[in-house]
Amino acid sequence: MAAQKYYKLIFVGGVSVGSFLAGSYTEKNKIWDKLLNFGVPIFTTVSAATAFSPAVSPESNVSRVSEIMKYGFPGMDNVRSFDDFVLSYDRRNRVAHWVFEHLTAEKVKRNDNVDRTKCDFKPDESIHPFFRSLNSDYKGSGYDRGHLAAAGNHKQCQQHIEQTFYLSNMAPQVGVGFNRDAWNNLEKYVRKLTKVYTNVYCCTGPLYLPRKESDGKNYVKYEVIGANHVAVPTHFYKVVVGETKDGKLEMEAFVMPNQVIDSSVPLASFQVPPESIERAAGLLFFDNLARNKFSKINGKKT
Ligand SMILES: *[C@@H]1O[C@H](CO)[C@@H](O)[C@H](O)[C@H]1NC(C)=O
Numbered sequence: 371m372a373a374q375k376y377y378k379l380i381f382v383g384g385v386s387v388g389s390f391l392a393g394s395y396t397e398k399n400k401i402w403d404k405l406l407n408f409g410v411p412i413f414t415t416v417s418a419a420t421a422f423s424p425a426v427s428p429e430s431n432v433s434r435v436s437e438i439m440k441y442g443f444p445g446m447d448n449v450r451s452f453d454d455f456v457l458s459y460d461r462r463n464r465v466a467h468w469v470f471e472h473l474t475a476e477k478v479k480r481n482d483n484v485d486r487t488k489c490d491f492k493p494d495e496s497i498h499p500f501f502r503s504l505n506s507d508y509k510g511s512g513y514d515r516g517h518l519a520a521a522g523n524h525k526q527c528q529q530h531i532e533q534t535f536y537l538s539n540m541a542p543q544v545g546v547g548f549n550r551d552a553w554n555n556l557e558k559y560v561r562k563l564t565k566v567y568t569n570v571y572c573c574t575g576p577l578y579l580p581r582k583e584s585d586g587k588n589y590v591k592y593e594v595i596g597a598n599h600v601a602v603p604t605h606f607y608k609v610v611v612g613e614t615k616d617g618k619l620e621m622e623a624f625v626m627p628n629q630v631i632d633s634s635v636p637l638a639s640f641q642v643p644p645e646s647i648e649r650a651a652g653l654l655f656f657d658n659l660a661r662n663k664f665s666k667i668n669g670k671k672t
Pocket residue numbers: 431432433434437
């Protein structure tokens with residue numbers, strides 16, 4: 371019965387789409403106008419007829435991916451693996467859902483053979499053009515192209531650092547006071563954890579959090595930039611797990627608002643229970659491990 375209803379729905383949908391395509395020019399224009407009124411972007415650079423063949427990337431290193439993702443994938447939406455990090459892409463917001471990295475002291479140490487200044491921000495051709503963000507989206511927006519997987523975490527070779535410059539690894543971030551300051555300090559803190567732990571696993575991503583408005587109701591409101599309407603997250607999170615040589619695990623979870631943050635605010639004040647990020651993001655972090663396997667969460671014994 372349910373299957374039959376579903377079939378009918380598809381059939382009816384098919385008819386209306388069919389009549390739309392067969393309709394007159396003015397009818398179509400009315401529909402476009404309606405979509406525009408709802409704020410649906412009309413892309414002039416890409417049409418549905420544009421053929422899409424994702425760039426063929428070299429075989430990703432399965433053993434490296436399983437090393438990075440050892441304790442579970444937070445979600446499985448459009449997963450894309452690079453040589454030294456893995457990301458899940460949110461096509462609707464044109465920003466990743468999450469980016470996963472595995473850091474060791476060896477991987478983050480200074481390397482004079484890699485040159486960050488040679489890296490260019492570039493569109494990720496593996497993302498369908500409908501959902502891809504472009505440099506032009508960021509231009510004049512007032513936001514930085516903020517790395518999710520930090521460039522400084524991938525210094526083993528030039529190709530690794532260059533891959534962090536794909537726009538699929540970027541999100542619009544407030545520059546001065548956030549990307550270049552408080553957020554950068556958090557990234558440095560995570561790198562320093564490699565001095566304490568043998569393995570550091572780091573998951574980073576955006577949040578779009580609700581705010582109560584004057585009518586007393588909660589709304590999720592965020593800016594979108596450029597012709598591709600790239601979402602400007604309200605907040606960013608990092609969930610970090612340190613693993614000691616003898617297999618002890620400790621977790622820290624941070625949320626920072628995408629705004630100018632006073633440099634005197636200590637990092638610890640951005641710590642939140644990891645569950646609160648999971649609920650807000652719709653993701654489960656380090657899901658292969660029960661939470662009671664962690665000896666500490668946010669510095670507190672569990
Ligand atoms: C693949 O990953 C493993 C594990 O990190 C590493 O030892 C190996 O060198 C990598 N191979 C290539 C071709 O990068």
